[in-house]
Amino acid sequence: MPLVLILITGLILSVEPMASRSAIQPGAVTLDKVEQILAKHDPDGRAGSLMISPLDGTLTLMSGGPGGPGARTVVDLASGEKADSAASNWSGVFMTSRILHEHFVFDLRWMVTVSTIAMLVLIAIGLLMGLPRLRNTLAGWHKGIAWFLLPLVILSPLTGLLIALGISFAGAPQAARAPAPALREAVRMVAAEHDLSAVTWIRSRGGQLMARVNDGTSPTVYAVTRDAVTPLPANWPRLIHEGTFGGSIGSIVNVVTSFALIGLLCTGLLIWAKRKLRKPQRPRRPTAANA
Template identity: 35%
Template sequence: MSPLLRGLLKIHRWIAIVFSILFLLVIVSGMVLAFKPVVDAQTTERIAVPTLIKALNAADPAGKAGAVAIAGDASVFSLSGRGRGPSGNFDMQSGTKLSEAGFDLFSFTRRLHENLLIGADWLVTATTIAMVFLIVSGLFFGWRTLRNNATGWHLGLGWLSLPLLALTPVTGLLMAFHLGMPQLPDYTPASRPLPLAEAITIASQHADLSGLSLARNFRAGAVMLTTRTDSGNAQYIVSGSGEFRSMSGPGWVRSLHEGTWAGAWSGILTLISTFPLLGLMGTGLWTWWRRTQQRRARRPAVAGQAHA
């Protein structure tokens, strides 16, 4: 191996070690989120928009919540606070807050996956860049005869599963830099978004929101709404001044990353694509640990020969 490749291999190993915990958090949370299209495909419940608006006004009378997510069975919605806004799970009929037993696994996991629960979007982006770098740099080490050891498994898994392996990290990186994403419609910027209940009211006058799954604060004082339809997800924007705009959809990059392009089947494919990532992480760390132990074991022997 040339000196250049040896240097690249050293960088490859150290990046894998430094980011290992973050890799684990992002990969495992992604595995959980891959089940969401599978669960959604089994859910046919629709919401009554007037009922949701009434419940939202009861749960968030000051209009400070930053996002509302609708449960698959349309019986509960969860609010994420903006500043001092309310957060938690609320009854769809009355808007009363439910006990913590109503923990929303997908909502929690999405926040972990996107910002590690601490608003660290930049750190998740850095982790994704590191993951893509490891995949690309691994190609430079060449194909070797497969051997029945951790190094052989690591190399073989990286080459044989390459298309699946690259699916979620590459699309995640494209999303982070807004590449391949649908072009946003024009709307008038505002200093702050409308209350969620008001934005949903405006959107319901222009589109069918019976499949609404998420409404959240968006860029330039807008609210983005995502609804489930028979042909996939549809997205709309309500500006801070009340303008309604329809979007062309989530785009192929997001659909591939989230596994929503073919319902449950694409969700299963996204789930399968995370297994090679875990396998590479495990075999890579195991190989590094074994080599470290062997190197430490050789040091006393070398020292003994030097004194002999």
């Protein structure tokens, strides 16, 4: 069941980058509009992060403290008023899928990690079984999918495991200890160099304020300090796993990978069930003529 949940939510998340990128309208989110929203819905400056959803046309302000996540205010970008929470359908679907994909249920992150390792073990066992004989049978299709899409089948769980272990190959950011500005100042600094319509979020990670901007074929994460907005090294395991590299190509590759993994799981379960439900053949008793 953990594998089923991970693969289905992974398929849903595969289309998110392509859908979000296609919904971006350059120039639709201006600095004046964001500052008006901050002045109206966060006059005390308590919000520490924001998230922009081009799919729903909303901006979400989030405040948090030592006790955990705080209040969330969802604002409609067109009117500047609080948005109906029921209207944020796409963001809700993708957010729920991401939570289940990364944390399973009841925040069982370890279960996701164990399931990912189990998937890699299953792939290794399949490789040790040798080259397949391609036939128009259930087992033939199972082996054909696995071998023809082997790089994708391996990369998806492998990069997921690297993300879970915190391995990015990006090195430590040089500006990690630099003082961070307040959210309003960070918005002005990012807007001076980038179109705010392409901003996915501005939030704190590991004590450092960061901004994710999707103004090219792949999103770039920037460190925002009081002195500058500095691009951080690419986190390739995350880019590959989330399918955010190469524009729409990454999303298409992830969709194909998700269908391949779901197909392998389904055909594998069917092959196992057929063998388990098959009635054992009883040995024939010798007749008097054959005795």
